[in-house]
Amino acid sequence: MKTKALQKTPASRTNGIKKLQRKDNWQLFSLSVPGLIVLALFSYLPMFGIVLAFKDYVAYDGIFGSRWVGFDNFTVFFTGNADYFKTLLTNTVGLNVLYLAVNTVITIIMGMLLFELKNRLTIRVYQTIVFLPFIVSWVGAAYAMKANLDLNYGIVNSFLKDWGKDAISWYTEPQHWTWLLMICYLWKKVGHGTIVYYGNLMSVDTSLFEAARLDGANRFQIMANISWPHIRPIVISFTILSLGGVFNSDFGMFYYMTDFNPHKLRSRTDVIDTYIIRALQTDPSSIGASTAIGLMQSIAGFIVLMLVNKIASWIDEKGTVF
Amino acid sequence: MNNKNLKIKRFFKKIDVVNLFIHLFFIVISLAILYPFISMLSVSLLSEKELLQEGYSVWPKNPTGEAYEAVFKNFQPIAKALLTSLMVCVATTLLTVMLNAMYAYAVSRPTFSARRIINFVLLFTMFFGGGASASYIVNVSWLNLKNNLLILIVPGTMGAMSVIIIRSFFQGLPYGLVESAKLDGASEYQIFFQIMLPLSTPALGTIAISAFIGSWNSYYAPMMYFDYGKATTLSLYLQRLLQHMEQYKNSASLTGTLADVPSASMAMAVACITVLPMVLVFPWFQKYFVKGMAIGAVKA
Missing domain, CATH: 1.10.3720.10 (MetI-like)
Structure with a gap:
């Protein structure tokens, strides 16, 4: 059995290494997952909140439900004030x-x-x-x-x-x-x-x-x-x-x-x-x-x-x- | 004449005038920097009578622990805030160290194929963000974190700078460590938890201390996300006390008594109780802090 395993073709041996590597990759990725979740929730999600700059925000309608107003928010601030x-x-x-x-x-x-x-x-x-x-x-x-x-x-x-x-x-x-x-x-x-x-x-x-x-x-x-x-x-x-x-x-x-x-x-x-x-x-x-x-x-x-x-x-x- | 000059020269060489001036310079600066602490402490030691008659002073004539006594008599709200603060601080510190170390380990391994993109995801946040109002609305209306202690703990945990500091520490460890462990069949988890983590206590200490201090001092999140009557951290308690100091002082001067109204010196006493422990403990941890800053500065 053992000798047979050693006599495997080179292709399947690299397959084995690849498999190992894939396992390592998965483990390393899973280590970074908790950090990624925090980044997604508290750094990347707020970037979607930027659409608010182009909306007339009403709490009741939520971020997506609020009315689009284009660049009004910018012009009102810069010209009106x-x-x-x-x-x-x-x-x-x-x-x-x-x-x-x-x-x-x-x-x-x-x-x-x-x-x-x-x-x-x-x-x-x-x-x-x-x-x-x-x-x-x-x-x-x-x-x-x-x-x-x-x-x-x-x-x-x-x-x-x-x-x-x-x-x-x-x-x-x-x-x-x-x-x-x-x-x-x-x-x-x-x-x-x-x-x-x-x-x-x-x-x-x-x-x-x-x-x-x-x-x-x-x-x-x-x-x-x-x-x-x-x-x-x-x-x-x-x-x-x-x-x-x-x-x-x-x-x-x-x-x-x-x-x-x-x-x-x-x-x-x-x-x-x-x-x-x-x-x-x-x-x-x-x-x-x-x-x-x-x-x-x-x-x-x-x-x-x-x-x-x-x-x-x-x-x-x-x-x-x- | 010439001889005398030489003597003077030699004398000055011995005590080194320039050095003396440098010392003088630093002593003056040190006093200036310590002055705010001193003035806080002295006001907290004023007796109510002296305060009302002569105002605050740096040199109390009859220093008393009156204010502290009063604070400890009515200690429950402060004790509660202190407990919340400690809980939040410890949780934040542990989470920060773990998350950043795990992330840093993944990013530090050259064999990790997603390394570059994972690194980019983090570094991008250094240069671009949603801004205060977008974050606020998202946290409140999507994540529903108003009045939730999690908002004080989780958001600030991942930091590009902390990951960079830990990563450069990992990369500074001999690579043979990882390689020989790999040959012995260790998994990435085992290498991280059993080899890398125990070896990196200096770097982790740096991150832990700055996370703890940051969390202890944080004023923004408690102010924005917590309504009156909900959980209070010490920092939030202090802010509200400051906001109402004017009222307290007025009512104290109106009635002329302490009664159960917190006076200005009591407020100062609370401030001292919050600030001074950190100030007294810090010198022992300073080494770690400075080291981390040096790495941060070079890598930035």
Whole structure:
């Protein structure tokens, strides 16, 4: 029996291997099935929901039963509400670009300075502290904001009063919020970039630094000519990825830190995401419109991502994402 | 003169002024970053009287645990929220690790013939999605998940970044492991569960920690999908408390008593109870987190 099996023709032997391979394939596929189901339900199914952008959604009729309205949802928003649309767009893109730029500069500096230090313990302590806000939710941070900025009881206002100045009604005066939110943004994000750049610098071949030092280069020359070129590609790819999200904002920050984005602050703090979610919560009739804006948001973001990636490829081959 | 200069130079070389300035820079930044935590903690330690008379302060004159006492006296709603939060967090973490690891293993095997398409299905979601409103309507009207805890657990579990991190870890393991197991007749399931999973605890730890933190902090899904009076997570409880803080404070100053009204310092105490455990525990897990981020950054 056994010898017979060994004497099988080559064709049937490859059949056997194929069978085995098919079994492996099935097993591997079945491992990915639960993940595929989650993706199908929560990532791909909502893509069908995009048809809502072209419909007048009525909950009773459901997604497919609602009336088609073509591009009405888009035109109504862009023409009927042009002024507000402009505010939303300038807030979203303007604040994102501003915060991103400041954050990038600061994190590069911090990463490079941290790399200059030699004491392992202090480095660890700084790393931990700088990174802490990353694990705190905006809701928690909003309490700290409130403790400081509250009109009557706030810490900042009592300082102002002690110095003989007038208290500021922070939550009703929009002009302060551009920089207040910048502080929030930096507080939360600075640690992430710093640690990534620092970690990246750790992978530089140390003999490069030694050689430079032997040749008489000073600290700043080393930073400018070895450290910076080393992290440049990763800085560029980080920036590309972030710019891809330039039409999306951190909803939590704009919503909770401003104390639920009250009406009075919106000229400076309302962004596309807060607008969409407010529409979802308060005005069911605007669901078509908010889907339309969301769709524009993703498409515009994708186009920007592609464009920036192309530009980056001219600057530095290594920095591109695709 | 020249000699003196040299002495000064030598002295400065010893203590390294530049380093000193860098330390100073980081100390200032660290204090600035810690300040919000400190201010929260100090306000939660204020006595009701001091709060009403002098407002919040970073340096309470007579710090008391009054607010915490009050919170624990009326602990039931918070305990319930805490329990829900823990349950959701643990379930999310386990599911995230399992789903992503299984997916990553399938995608990491070069012999898997559907590998490219399965990979694409995942990566595509990184760049395109239905958007907030489409997701909301689909989840509510098709999947019927309003007020259902599953909406807090399942949707965020699959992540392209997590799969990439685990996959690159799998691919970094010696390939001979898989091959020799195959020769011994092990099935793909056996290889995955008995060889790959136990070997990849560092990568899985990274994913688990970020999943846990993400779930603990998540504010969006609880806010959108849960009505008043239904299940509450700690994060949702905190949001609603923040929303009503103004009212509480006003009523407290009107009546001048604590009564059973949660005061501002009580709200701060609840916030501290939510935030501080994470802050205190985190430094021990930071290593994993940083490692994962480094991989993520390179692969992105």
